Amino acid sequence: MTTYPGTRGGPRRLLDLARTRLLRFLLGGLSVVALISLMAAWAKVTVPFDPDQLAPLDLPATAVPYQPDQPDHPDAIPALTYHAISDTERGDDVLSRRRFTEHLATLARNGYRTVRLADVERLVAGEPVTLPAKPLLLTFDDGMASTWTVVDPVLKRYHFTAVTFLITSRIVEPGTPSAYLSTQQLKRMRDSGRWEFGSRTPDLHRRLPAETARQWTERVNANLARSQDSLTRVLGRPAVAVSYPLGAATGTPEIPEVLPELLGQQGFRLAFAGGQGASGHSDALDPTSSRWRLARLGMRSTTLAGALLTTIRKAVPVAPSADLPAQRWEADHAGCTVTGERAIQVGVMAEGYGACRLAGTNTTRWRDYQVSTRVVGIDRHATAILAVRDGEGAGRPGRLEIALGESSLLTRQQRADGTWETLGSLTLTDRRAGGSQRPAGAAYEVQVEIRGAQLSVRVAGLPQLTSAVAPEIDRGGVRFAMAADGPRTVMFERPVLNVL
Amino acid sequence: MSTAGLETGAVATVEHHSSGRFTLTLACTGVAVVCLLVAWHVWVRLTFFRGDFVMALYTVVVSVYVLSRFVLAAFYRLPEDRGFQPTVAIIVPAYNEGVGVSRTIHSCMALDYPAEKVELVVVNDGSCDDTLDYMTSAAAHYANGRVRCIDLGSNQGKRAAMAAGIRNTSAEILVFIDSDSTPAPDAIGRLVQGFAQDDVGAISGITYVRNAVRNTLTRMQAVRYVISFDLLKRAESVLGAVTCCSGCFAAYRRASVIEVLSGWERQRFLGVECTYGDDRALTNRVLRAGWQTRYDASAVAWTEAPTTYRGFLKQQARWKKSWAREGPLLLCHIWRSRTRALPSIAAQTLAGVLSPIIVLYMIATSVTAGRIATVYLIGLGLIASAYCLLYRMLRNDDLWPYALLGAVLYVLISPQLIWSALRIRDGSWGTRTVRAGGADPSSSDPDGSAPSIPRPLDRISGRQATMVGGGART
Incomplete structure (x- = not known):
């Protein structure tokens, strides 16, 4: 039995002492736990969100199909549309890392070479342009963070270039946890030379309820100008290409006619429609394409590498053959x-x-x-x-x-x-x-x-x-x-x- | 772990003071970890500047300010005891104190300082009660000249009373003690040691809350006082610029006060005579004249804290008004009068100004947009925890949890600054017109010996002290 200094009055006093000790011990312990939780929470909100790039997956040769009779088409450019690439997200247009890597490996193995927006612009303008035997345009919509973490390393491995259409309002400051690209990642992408940037602006394609044609025009103009401003601020120059949200310019009948004019006023020279599904039909870009309605091939989570080759083949117009x-x-x-x-x-x-x-x-x-x-x-x-x-x-x-x-x-x-x-x-x-x-x-x-x-x-x-x-x-x-x-x-x- | 912890706890129940080595180490480590975490956050904020600008600026400024307090306070050293014994005059302004004034006189005369070197100057500021009678009868107990009674004849305000006291003495060191403050016996002897250094113009002692265990509010204030003095004033003292040598218990060098006395006495702000914030205003002027101001953690006094929220808020309003007035005035000259303290004082001012705005903004956004400011709340919790740990290191009296509670209280009332700044020309005290007790004999020790622990009190006593919180905001 321990005796305490100054203890008088027997068991009752001891009981009080024990109770005080217990209370103090509990309070202290609770506080230590609370402090540690606070510290952990603080660490969590402090850690800057700066995910590293993921190394490209190594694929077995069997995962990369080769089609010897895949036709050349030096006068047409199939444009592919991807969105997020992720192993954790689920979605119709979200490809897994493995599936995506298979796609690009297959394209590389079958001789596809990417082209730039300038080539597309010359092609659809009917100007002379020298394209590779199997030209290709890769586009990534929305400017998801995975464009930097997953896509960029794969592009680098296969020597491809690509265009990303950024939802400019979603661009975040560096370190901010977000599913979208940060200004710092965008600058790194620009400096890599692999990327070109376009704009993807919401709600162009339809009139909001209770919106007059004039209000629509003003809103669209303001949206486009704001988007160009933020691209100029982050990347030093405005975009030349825009990607229509939700596929194509549709909605009220006059919108498809008026929109090109508005786009032109804001410095855009190319407008891409959203991709049709791999099962649907989409034409590759060629001199007959309208620069304000450039079709793309939408890649789905279910699109296998072999189906990708078929899709591209079906997208390239073939001249009628006598035989x-x-x-x-x-x-x-x-x-x-x-x-x-x-x-x-x-x-x-x-x-x-x-x-x-x-x-x-x-x-x-x-x-x-x-x-x-x-x-x-x-x-x-x-x-x-x-x-x-x-x-x-x-x-x-x-x-x-x-x-x-x-x-x-x-x-x-x-x-x-x-x-x-x-x-x-x-x-x-x-x-x-x-x-x-x-x-x-x-x-x-x-x-x-x-x-x-x-x-x-x-x-x-x-x-x-x-x-x-x-x-x-x-x-x-x-x-x-x-x-x-x-x-x-x-x-x-x-x-x-x-x-x- | 548990053994040591229990041992400390058991001893602490009986003797209130010593903290075990284990507890000290643990608390010290905790403070260090919190500081490192906050520093890391600041670094991340600066590297990845994100969020809206005002919020990020606030986070960085407040974090750096709080961190710097801990770091600077770690470098604090007590003034060396060289046996320095200058002549000392204790100035006590009295207004409607009743019997309280005689108690103050007796306790001051009981202080442990050579009798031939200390005199007491009591100034009756035109009291309308029997204060003057109590003064003179109490003075009659002592040898001629030791207690000097001055009667202003009419009510002229606290500054006039203090100035009259100062002009009526020739002592080298002037000690100001509020009528509801009680210094420890050795407090004067300690407090004057810092003046051995020639360029020191004023020194603040530490004031504890005597009625700490009265209720939750006084407990929170008691903890706050300790943090204000033993963290914030220590840090300021290291830079040689304590911004407020508190009116409850502080000493000024006569030479430093005399040159600013008439300006201070007749200070007007925005066309109105200044009736509050005397201590902060005087310290400010001493600093401007080029003197250093210091803090002595070993010179101890006890004072009364308001026991009701109404009284507390009135006191806070007064302190905030004086901070809102003297803060900018201080910034106007500190860049040349004490350049090394400029970053610290600038950060303190900026943080103090932003704090109420941020609190209101947080409340507004959480109500309207349902957005909870996680970083802010966690940061507040961390800093409050650091205060808890620090308090536990300094004092082992079971009051440390009130640092957390107090942090919430002080943050919640920080928007009062805006109101105070708007009412800055309103000079009423809110206590001076109402005569509050003050004659309760149990409120202080008749023999002047300082209690070793804060002691419960039955009722509020006397006029409240004008100690300014020193910008202690989280």
Whole structure:
């Protein structure tokens, strides 16, 4: 038993003492814990947010596909859109680090080289510009911090350059915890020489509720000017390119017309639309592109490296080719083969429709042309269908079909809204042969010509069938198809295309 | 750990003073860690200047100011005891003190200083009660000339009373003691030691709160006094410019006071006669005349603190008014009169001015935008913790948690500065018109011996002291 100096009065006094000691001990302990928590909290708010760049991931060779037949396109620049790259965030447009690295490794391995905004500007202005065999524009929207931490090291490894479209109001001072880039990171990016900077300004594309056209103009002008100001302040110069928020300039009808003028006034010379999904259609930039509506290919978290190559291939417009059997044909609800005699053979196994279509071929530049072929296999049970200006490869609805049956010829168009209209028809009774029908298995020489708004079909021995075509059906490729009520095969022999 | 901690605790219950070596080391380490954390924060703020400019500036200024207090205070040394014994006059202005004045006279005469070298000058500032009678009868107890009674005849104000006292003595050192302050027996002997150095014009002693354990408010004030003196005044003393040698207990060299006396007595500000902040104004003028001002941590006195929030707020308003008046006046000359103290005083002024604005801004944004100023609150907590630890190092009397509480109180009332600055021309004291007790015999020791610990009191006594907080703001 301990005795304390000055203790008098026995157990009761001792009890008080013990209680005081306990209280003091508890209070002291509590305070020490509180102080340590305070210190930890202080450390947390003090630590400057300055994340390091992450080293690029090393990929196994199998993760990087190589396509030897990936076409060159020195006259068109596919533009890819990425947003944040992150292993922790989730989102439709957030790629994982690994997926993103696979993308860039694949692009590098397949011979893609990045170009600058100046090249794009000259290209769309129709000025002469020398581009690599496989030119490419990489863009990163929103100016996320991952653009610095993840993307930049990967660009460096593969010797790529890129453009980032900054939401200028989100740029933070160095050290501030944020998902967006800081001024210091932006300066480092600029100094690396790998980056160009564009603006991404919110709410240009639509009028806010209760906003007049004039108010909209003023707001947009102010937004654009503010964005240019802050870019000049941080990076020393204003941006030449802008990326429309939420995809494209849409909304009220006059906005797409007025916006380019406003953009031009604020010193912008290029405007990019947001990327279509990898499954959608988007054209690479070429001299026919509008500088105020530059299309991009949106990269999704699900876009595999192989799909990326396909997407790029589909984005690059291909000139119409005379040698139709040499194209990449794809079966659509049918058997689809190209025979040794250069015939395209469509076969269905049961009642219904089947086709050979151009797969992964961008037919945006297929406009006025003539297709000649010899069709074999038409009978009471099978109708041959030849389609021109099939908009699928050009990323738009619409198609012209010529249906050739045993007893009739029919032309029809599918308009943009998906509805079908019959344009013209002929009865195929051989009047010269005394009214008897053609023998089964006979061959039909068919020549189809589409020029401007006029479709002409000539079947040997029949009068020419000419029809006026809806103006929106102005481009697209060829499709060979058939309809039957049982297993049948139709051959399109030696099809030839002539550009008009 | 626990053994040592308990040992200290057990002894502390019985004897109130000594802190164990272990506790001291722990508290000292805590203060050092807090200081390092704050310094690191400042460095980060300067490297990555972020947030809005005013907030960042405030954080940096306040942090640097508080840090510098700890660092400077660590270099403080007590004036060396050389047995210096100049002639001393204790000046006591009295206004409606009643019997209290005789108590003050007796306690002053009981001080441990050679009788032939000390005289007491009591000035009756036209009291309308029996103060004069108590004065003269108390003086009659002592040898002729030891207690000098002066009657101004009419109420002329505290400054006039003090000036009359000063003019009526020829002692080298003038000691000012408030009528509700009690010095320790050796306090005068200690306080004069610093004057052995020729360029020292004024020295402040330390004043503890006598009625500390009365209630929560007095406990918070007691802790605040200790921080104000033993941290802030120590730091100021190292630079040779204590900005306020407090009216409760401080000594001035006669030579330094005489040259500024009439200016001080007749000080007018914004066209109004100055009736408060006498101590700060006098220190200010002594500094301007080129003297050093120091602090002596070994010269101890006890004073009464207000026991009600009403009284406390009135006192604070007076101190803030005098700070708002004397702060700018000090800045006007300190750059040439004591250049080395300029950064410290500039930071103190800036922090003091920004503090109420920031508090109001914080409250406004947390209400309107729901934004909690995390950095500010955590920083406040850390600095308050450092004060707690420091208090625990200096005094082992279980009052250290009140440093935390007090920090909250003093921060919350800091916007009072704005109001005080607006009412700076209003010279009323708020206490002088109301006669408060003061005749309670238990409020001080009749024999003048200082209590070793703050002692409970039953009621407020006398006029409140005009000690200025020395810009002690977190």
